[in-house]
Amino acid sequence: MKPANRLAFIKEYYFSKKLQEIKKMQQNGIDVINLGIGSPDLPPPFDAVAQMQLAAKQENAHKYQSYRGADELREAFASFYQRKFQVKLNSETEILPLLGSKEGIMHISMAFLNEGDEVLIPNPGYPTYTSVTKLVGAKPVFYELKEERKWQPDFNELEKHDLNKVKIMWLNYPHMPTGAKAGKTVFHDAIAFAKKHDILLVNDNPYSFILNDCPESLLAYPEAKEVGLELNSVSKTFNMAGWRVGAVMGSEENIQHILKVKSNMDSGMFLPVQLGAAVALNEGEDWFKKLDLLYKNRRTKIVELAKKLNCVLEERDLVGMFVWVKIPDAYKTSEEFSEHILQTHHLFAAPGTVFGSAGEGYIRFSLCVDEATIEKAIKRVEA
Structure with a gap:
């Protein structure tokens, strides 16, 4: 069956395809640390889960x-x-x-x-x-x-x-x-x-x-x-x-x-x-303070990792759950550098070109990984 013409103008979502590649590596015994996806790894508010469970009985x-x-x-x-x-x-x-x-x-x-x-x-x-x-x-x-x-x-x-x-x-x-x-x-x-x-x-x-x-x-x-x-x-x-x-x-x-x-x-x-x-x-302010503390500590570790990889950080406030940095001068493209750290250190970070041509020369690290895992990534690079 021939697909609709509109599909000729789009590709499979980058992360959908890349995650399949990473899964195959993991199935082959390679411990890949995924620092590319912005999917929170922390639990939702306890009361929200409790309310959902209670409501399911209505x-x-x-x-x-x-x-x-x-x-x-x-x-x-x-x-x-x-x-x-x-x-x-x-x-x-x-x-x-x-x-x-x-x-x-x-x-x-x-x-x-x-x-x-x-x-x-x-x-x-x-x-x-x-x-x-x-x-x-x-x-x-x-x-x-x-x-x-x-x-x-x-x-x-x-x-x-x-x-x-x-x-x-x-x-x-x-x-x-x-x-x-x-x-x-x-x-x-x-x-x-x-x-x-x-x-x-x-x-x-x-x-x-x-x-x-x-x-x-x-x-x-x-x-x-x-x-x-x-x-x-x-x-x-x-x-x-x-x-x-x-x-x-x-x-x-x-x-x-x-x-x-x-x-x-x-x-x-x-x-x-x-x-x-x-x-x-309707969560109170304590929720946001605790969340920020966790992400702040993770961000410090991710910045350390980026520097170990010889990436260059902008001099400005970092907002959100990602760290966006310039790739080292030794690499011609973002995808080349992303592939290098995947194959060399078994770390995945998203090449900037996923987000458009103006992302060339940059790479994005996610904060949706616990501190121990980021520390593990740092030690891999140091080794």
Whole structure:
């Protein structure tokens, strides 16, 4: 059977393919330390798991659930945004729970893009923005982020281009893979840019609470709801990546457009998972302090490992659960260096080119590995 033409424009997700290769190495007796994947290894909040288990015994737990998500979950997201970002959201009309925020990238694209529309995508950036854009028949237009600009968009440069076909602009701050925070004027400038050119602005915001003293939301800025949406999830903040719980926030009108797509794609989320996630969203400050302490200690070790490998670190604050560094001058490409440490030290870290051409010359280490394992990696390199 011949596949659809749209599959000719995309590849299998890099990490899907690479993990298969690593699994084969491990099956052959090679102890590979995986420092490439951002899947939290820490447990979720105890009360969230307990609530999920309790809810599974409810009579209505195993029925189809609301396409709009459980009231408790939407209210928990609204309360979370009010406490953490001082953003007021109507839980009935301005929040739509998702099966993880990755699902939201597809739903938003299907709701707002026609074939031939253009989409502004950060380079480097999350590869799913590009693959989904291609799947719906739209055209990716990459805006380059550079270290000398602290990985911030250059709106003056963007203004020089023909923007008539641009329908969506993806932002992702705190930024993955570089760990850059949004500069003081980025969200303000992005909103003005989007209003001027009639562009839907979407900020993908899952990393705000990992090693970040000043979490920010696009929706906290004046007039943001007029032109913007924001995605968030419990995956990174509460170590619940496998639960697949996220949400998109924005104006009632835009949420309704997305709901039209979503309601034709799934039949609601398992209720116990929603109620457990709602409990997690109401965790107190101690949760975030403990999480930061663990990641801070891991980051110190990862930085030590990177230096042992002769990588070069930027002189700036590191935010999020990754460490983004320059590869040694002796290597021509990121993939060459990544393959070198895999074969020589049995360590896997993601080459920067996975995230776009502007990632060439960089490599990304994950903090989702315990300190003992990172110490083990350091000793391998020293040996």
